[in-house]
Amino acid sequence: MAFTNEQLERYSRHILLKEVGAKGQKKLLNGKVLIIGAGGLGAPIALYLAAAGVGAIGIADLDTVDLSNLQRQVIHTTADIGKAKVQSAKETMQAINPDVQVNTYQIYVNAASIMDLIQDYDFIIDGTDNFAAKFLINDACVLQKKPFSHAGILRFGGQLMTYVPGEGPCYRCVFREPPPPDAIPTCRQAGVVGAMGGVIGSLQAMEAIKFLIGKGDLLTGKLLTYDALTMEFRRIKLPGRKDCAVCGEHPSITEPFDYEVPACDLKAEGESHENSPEL
């Protein structure tokens, strides 16, 4: 595939980089990334991956755009209120870069749907807001040997890690089980600074780009945490667990399953699922 003059100009800042070059940009254009959640994290991820020319981007979210989303979900505008988030996201992404094919999935991602959903993608990004979804995405990606980026944001904090099959622990190795209901507030209860989605979501987009071009070190076996109030990043080394229930030597989880989502997390009309109750 040869670049058009327009592509050479659009992607010039990438092609100029030694680590990307024409080859890396072609890898991006041939890359397929799935973003689960079109909210606070999913918005910047989708914007940057579309702008970067990732060839096929899937985006999954059941919700519609709500006024309370717009403080952080920068891919949607006031005019999009009431529209399906995946549709609104797709329109913005294609307006930025018509090179990109956007696949929309207006579904609730659960044990019944996730295996088919992730199958065709090279890299999966968790931009969801609840533990049930995070464990589900982890288990499905481990079972299908798909690399993925996990992240969560709450108040002034955020965290992320990357799973690559065979190269480090999975999310379940580290966190084992969802916390008891109400042990940790959701963003809806606790709030979150909108820019937090920008910081952490952009880091997730960066992981996806590095994975696709095959350069640099990913956050495999490491959890990166960010505290905006103290302006501290910490990178914590994560041990793998041989007895992990999904990626260990004798896994007890052999197919994805759904945890019960706490009632307050269940989607009220027009509300969103984008933030994680993580930290």
Place this chain on the structure above:
Amino acid sequence: MDIKIDENLDITDVVCPVTFVKTKVALDELDDGQILAVRLNDGEPVQNVPRSVKEEGHQILKLLHNDDGTYTLLVKKVDDE
């Protein structure tokens, strides 16, 4: 010394940074040791493109002054991967 040119590129119709972007893309398409001849304008391109090519690890063989005021840069591709 006779130099066998494997590929020609004209970047006199574009400006920075597309000048170098096009050169880089053309070099990416070549195999280790192949020679690219780049026709470029005087001024900014002739100041910057050879330097950028060198920074990428390729070997500059010659910079020839053409009669029409342009230059021809002969680059040998060095593939360090």
